[in-house]
Amino acid sequence: MLGDQRNNSELFWEPSCSLEVLQLRAQVYASIRAFFKSRCVLEVETPLLSQASGTEPTIQFFETHDQSGLKQHRLFLQTSPEFAMKRLLAASSGSIFQLAKAFRKGEVGRFHNPEFTLLEWYRIGFDLDALMDETADLLVILLPSLANQKARKLPYKTLFKDAVGVDPLSASVTDFSAAADRFELPDAKSICGQDRSTWLDFLFSCVVQPVLVNTPLVMVYDYPACQASLARLKRDDKTVCERFEVFVKGIELGNGFFELSDPVEQSRRFNREIAHRQHGGLPAAVKDQRLIAALEKGLPHCSGIAIGMDRLLMLRAGVDDISEVLSFGFGRA
Amino acid sequence: MASYSTNEFKGGLKIMLDNDPCSIIENEFVKPGKGQAFSRVKIRNLKTGRVIERTFKSSESVEAADVVEIEMQFLYHDGEFWHFMVPDTFEQYSAGETALGDAKIWLKDQDVCTVTLWNDQPLSVTPPNFVELTITETDPGLKGDTSGGGGKPATLETGAVVRVPLFVQIGELIKVDTRKGEYVGRSKE
Numbered sequence: 001m002l003g004d005q006r007n008n009s010e011l012f013w014e015p016s017c018s019l020e021v022l023q024l025r026a027q028v029y030a031s032i033r034a035f036f037k038s039r040c041v042l043e044v045e046t047p048l049l050s051q052a053s054g055t056e057p058t059i060q061f062f063e064t065h066d067q068s069g070l071k072q073h074r075l076f077l078q079t080s081p082e083f084a085m086k087r088l089l090a091a092s093s094g095s096i097f098q099l100a101k102a103f104r105k106g107e108v109g110r111f112h113n114p115e116f117t118l119l120e121w122y123r124i125g126f127d128l129d130a131l132m133d134e135t136a137d138l139l140v141i142l143l144p145s146l147a148n149q150k151a152r153k154l155p156y157k158t159l160f161k162d163a164v165g166v167d168p169l170s171a172s173v174t175d176f177s178a179a180a181d182r183f184e185l186p187d188a189k190s191i192c193g194q195d196r197s198t199w200l201d202f203l204f205s206c207v208v209q210p211v212l213v214n215t216p217l218v219m220v221y222d223y224p225a226c227q228a229s230l231a232r233l234k235r236d237d238k239t240v241c242e243r244f245e246v247f248v249k250g251i252e253l254g255n256g257f258f259e260l261s262d263p264v265e266q267s268r269r270f271n272r273e274i275a276h277r278q279h280g281g282l283p284a285a286v287k288d289q290r291l292i293a294a295l296e297k298g299l300p301h302c303s304g305i306a307i308g309m310d311r312l313l314m315l316r317a318g319v320d321d322i323s324e325v326l327s328f329g330f331g332r333a
Numbered sequence: 334m335a336s337y338s339t340n341e342f343k344g345g346l347k348i349m350l351d352n353d354p355c356s357i358i359e360n361e362f363v364k365p366g367k368g369q370a371f372s373r374v375k376i377r378n379l380k381t382g383r384v385i386e387r388t389f390k391s392s393e394s395v396e397a398a399d400v401v402e403i404e405m406q407f408l409y410h411d412g413e414f415w416h417f418m419v420p421d422t423f424e425q426y427s428a429g430e431t432a433l434g435d436a437k438i439w440l441k442d443q444d445v446c447t448v449t450l451w452n453d454q455p456l457s458v459t460p461p462n463f464v465e466l467t468i469t470e471t472d473p474g475l476k477g478d479t480s481g482g483g484g485k486p487a488t489l490e491t492g493a494v495v496r497v498p499l500f501v502q503i504g505e506l507i508k509v510d511t512r513k514g515e516y517v518g519r520s521k522e
Contacts, residue, residue, distance in 0.1 A: 058369055106340060106392065107370070109362025187388040191371070201368035206388065229367045245366070255366050308366075 016329040021317050025325070028142055028313065029099060032119060035138055041095045041121060046084035048101060052288035054079040055273040056229070057280055060105035062114075074286065077103040080306060081120050082230065083291045086259070089122055089302060090294035097121035099309065111251065111311060113322050113330050119312075122304035128242050128258045131303040132219045135246055135256065139217060143248065143316055149216040156223050156240070160200075163208040168200055169224055169239050176203060183207050197226045213250035220245050230266075231257035246307070248315055256305035263295035335397040339372040339389045347379075347400035350387065354379045354398035354451045364391070379449065379456055382434075398451065405448045407440045415440065417448055417455070428455035436460045438493035439511045460511045465520045466490050467506050471497065484516075 015022070033043065053061045053076040062077040078084070081100040088096055102118050123131055136151035160168040165182070166175045173192075176199040180188035185206055192198040212218060221244035225233055228241035242258030260266055270287045277285055313325040323329025337348060342360035349355070355376045364370035370391035377384050379400065389395065405417035405426065414427040415437065426448060430437070432455045436446065439460040447459040471487035487497040487507075495509055497516045506520040 056367065058364075058367065107362070107364060108340070109364075112362055112364065185388060191388065191390045198369045201365050202371065202388075205363045205365060205368075205371060206373070227367065252366060 012332050015327050016323040016332050017325050017327060021313065021319075021325050022327065024317055025309075025313055028309070028316065031141055032097075032099065032138070035141060036097050036121065039095075039134075041097050041123070042093065044085070044088060044093065044096045044098050046078075046081050046088070046098065046100070048078055048103075049075050050078055050084070050288075051075060051286065052083065052290065053285045054083075055270050055277065055285040055287065057273055057276045057282060060282070061285075062103050062105050063283065076286070079104050080118060082304070082306070083288045085120060085122060085304070086291060086299060087294040089124070090297050090299050092300075095121070095123045095302075108330055110321050111314075113310060113326060115330070115333070116322075117309040118306045119309050120304065120306040122259070122302050124300050124302045126303040128221060128244060128256065128303055131256050131258075131305055132221065132244055135219070135254070135305055135307075136217065139246070139248070139253075139312075142312060145315070146217050146248070152215065152218045154218055154220055156220050159218075159220055160204065160208055163211045164203050168203075173199065179203060179207075197224075200224060200227060209247070209250050209252070211250075212247050215250070216248065218247050220247065228260075228269075229255075229257070230260050230269075232260050242303075246305075248312075251311055251315065252308075253311055253315075254305050254307035256303060258303045259299060261295055261299035261301070263292050266295055267292050336394045337397055338392055338394045339374075340392055342372055342374060342389075347398040348376075349396040349398045350376060350378075353381070354400050354456065356400070358384065362391070379451065382457075399453075400449060400451050400456065402447050402449050404445055407442060407444045407446055409442060410437075410440075415458070417446070417458075420445075426450070426455050428458055432456055433458050436511075438491055439464050439466075439509070441466060441491060462510065462512060463508055463517065464511055465506055465508050466493070468497070468501065468503050471501065471503055473502065487516075 036043065051073065059079050061079050064075050066073045066075055080102050081098050085096060085098060098120050100118055100120060101115060103115050105114060107114055132153060140146045157168055164179050166179050173194055177189055188202055192202050222240040223243040225239055225241050228243060231241040231243035233241050244256045245252060246254045274285050274287060310322050310325050314322060317325055319325060323331065337346060342357055344357060344359055346357045347354060348357065355378050358375040358377055361373045363373050372389045372391055374387050374389060375384060376387055403419060405419050408416040408418055414429060415433055417426045417428065434457060436458040441464065444461055444464060446461060448455050449457045466489040468487045469490050472485050484496040484498050486494050487501065488494050495514060495516050497507065501507060501519065508517040508520050509515065510517050
C-alpha cells in the first residue's frame with residue numbers, strides 16, 4: 001500500500017503547461033474563429049480515423065484496426081486533415097477551415113509532439129500570393145509581437161543561395177557536399193548521399209533556418225520541384241512548385257500549397273511515394289482512392305495551408321518547449 | 334554489441350563515436366514539416382573533453398559505449414599510477430596521468446572521487462567538489478591586515494596553488510572548490 005502511494009506521487013499527473021497558457025489557447029482559437037467568420041470561411045470537422053493513410057515516406061502514421069465479423073480493417077490516425085478537406089471542397093463546400101488534431105509517429109522534440117493541433121484552411125479562387133497575404137493578416141492578429149512588422153516574401157532559391165552559397169536548383173551533389181564542409185557539417189555526406197531532396201532538407205535545417213532567427217515573419221515560396229508534395233508545379237517554370245512555408249523567428253509554422261487538382265498526377269505521386277516507402281522498408285501505405293475519385297469529379301482552383309497551432313502558441317507564450325503549451329505533453333499523456 | 338537509436342538520445346547517454354567514448358549533452362530533433370528528420374546532438378568526447386556538434390539521420394542506430402561512473406576512494410600515488418578502490422567491493426583500479434588530468438593536483442589519500450570507467454579501465458577522474466588541504470608555502474601576511482583584499486598565492490600539500498586572503502598562514506587547513514580552483518574558507522578542524 002505504501003509502495004503504491006509513493007509510486008503515484010512520483011507520477012507527473014499535473015498539466016505540463018500553466019493555466020495562463022490554457023487560457024491563451026482558448027483566446028487564440030476564439031480569434032481564429034472570429035477571423036474566418038468575418039471572411040465567410042466555414043468551420044468544418046472531418047474524421048481523425050481513416051481507412052486510407054498518408055503516403056509521404058518522411059511522415060509516419062499511427063495505425064490501429066477495427067473488426068467486423070471475422071474481417072480486420074486497418075485504420076489510420078490522420079497525419080493531416082488534407083484529404084478529407086479536399087473531398088469537402090470537391091463536394092462544393094466553398095472555403096473551409098478546421099482546427100484538427102494530427103498524429104505523426106516518432107516526432108518528439110522541443111518543437112514536436114506526436115499528437116498536435118493544426119489550423120488548416122482552403123480558399124477557393126485564391127492563388128498562392130493571396131493566401132500568403134491572408135496568412136500574414138491572421139498571424140499579425142494572433143502574434144502581437146508581429147504588429148507593425150512587414151511580412152517578407154522570399155523565393156526559396158534566393159534565401160538558400162544567400163545563406164548556403166550555392167543554387168538549390170542547379171547545384172550538384174558535389175556542390176552541396178562542398179558547402180557542408182564549409183559549414184563544418186561532417187555528417188552531411190553519409191546522411192544525404194546522392195539524394196538531392198535530403199541535401200536540401202539538411203542544408204535548409206542546419207544552415208538556412210538559423211539565419212532566419214532574427215526575421216519576425218518570412219514567407220518562403222517557389223520551393224524546388226522535388227519538394228512539391230501536394231503542390232502544383234509552376235506553370236512557367238517547372239523547376240519550382242507552388243508551395244510556400246511560413247517562418248516566424250526561424251521557426252517553421254506552416255506549409256501552403258496551390259493545390260494539385262489533377263487526379264492522374266496525384267495518383268502518380270501517391271504511387272511513387274508508396275514505392276519509395278516499400279523500398280525503404282516502411283509500413284505499407286493505403287492509397288486514398290476516395291481523394292482520387294473526388295479530384296476526378298473536380299477540385300475547384302484553391303490554395304490551402306496548415307499552421308502548427310502548438311508552435312504558434314510557443315511563440316505567443318514565449319516558451320522553449322512544446323510541452324509547455326500542451327495540457328499534457330507526450331511524456332504525461 | 335548494445336546500441337541506441339537516435340530516438341533514445343538524451344543527456345548523459347554514453348555512445349561510441351569515431352572509436353572514442355562520448356557523452357550526449359543535448360539532443361535536438363529537427364524536422365522540416367515535409368522533409369527528412371535529423372537529430373542534432375551536442376556531444377562531449379570523454380577522452381579529450383572536447384565538445385562537438387554532430388548530426389544523425391533520425392532513427393539511425395549508434396553503438397553504446399560501456400562507460401560507467403563509480404565513486405571510489407583514492408588510495409595512493411606510486412609515482413606512475415594513481416590507485417583507487419571501490420569502498421563496497423574493495424575492487425582496485427589504477428589510473429595513469431592522462432586519465433587523472435587536472436584532478437591530480439587536488440587528490441589526497443582517502444578522498445572519494447568519481448572515476449569514469451570505459452571497458453573497465455579508468456578514463457577520467459573527477460575530484461570531490463570540495464577538498465580540504467594544508468598550506469605548505471605562502472608569504473607571511475602583513476601584520477594587522479584581516480580584510481583579505483587582494484590576497485596572495487599559496488601552495489598546498491598536493492602541489493596545487495590557489496589564491497588565499499593575506500591572513501591565512503602556512504600550516505593552516507583550508508577548503509577549496511576544485512571546479513573553480515578557488516579558496517572557500519579556513520577549515521573548522
